[in-house]
Amino acid sequence: MALLKILKFGDPLLRKTSRPVEEITPRILTLLDDMKDTMRAAEGCGLAAVQVGVLRRVAVIEVEEGKVIELINPKIIAYAGEQEDQEGCLSNPGNYGITKRPKHVTVRATDRHGKEFEITGSDLLARAICHECDHLDGKLYTDVQIRTVKP
Numbered sequence: 008m009a010l011l012k013i014l015k016f017g018d019p020l021l022r023k024t025s026r027p028v029e030e031i032t033p034r035i036l037t038l039l040d041d042m043k044d045t046m047r048a049a050e051g052c053g054l055a056a057v058q059v060g061v062l063r064r065v066a067v068i069e070v071e072e073g074k075v076i077e078l079i080n081p082k083i084i085a086y087a088g089e090q091e092d093q094e095g096c097l098s099n100p101g102n103y104g105i106t107k108r109p110k111h112v113t114v115r116a117t118d119r120h121g122k123e124f125e126i127t128g129s130d131l132l133a134r135a136i137c138h139e140c141d142h143l144d145g146k147l148y149t150d151v152q153i154r155t156v157k158p
């Protein structure tokens with residue numbers, strides 16, 4: 008287990024577009040494992056590789072305890088509805104904003120075995136999928152927030 012350093016808002020790397028994973032190497036598998044440990048240690052429900060300084064299209068999400076979703080090269084292929092709720096980011100600890108996101112999201116991604124899969128999530132999971140996919144394009148939740156939440 009290795010805990011990685013999480014970059015904070017203001018770090019220029021967080022604004023970069025991540026590159027697709029072309030081959031699932033042992034290095035990518037270690038990255039997934041370390042990202043999972045780092046996300047859990049920080050008590051977050053999602054983490055993108057760029058947040059730990061790796062510009063690859065990789066993210067992990069855990070909105071239901073024990074159910075980690077690993078996303079390699081994720082792409083949102085469908086969405087529906089709308090939700091407004093509080094959103095934060097491990098790169099901006101202690102701060103929250105209200106954002107508008109789709110209520111249901113379907114994402115297509117590759118798993119650690121190289122197999123393509125699709126997941127449809129609602130509410131918090133839909134929000135997390137959007138949030139992590141945005142990170143891979145250098146977007147942050149503060150770009151889409153309607154207002155900040157006073158701590």
Ligand code: ZN
Nearest residue numbers: 095096097098
């Ligand atoms: Zn984030």
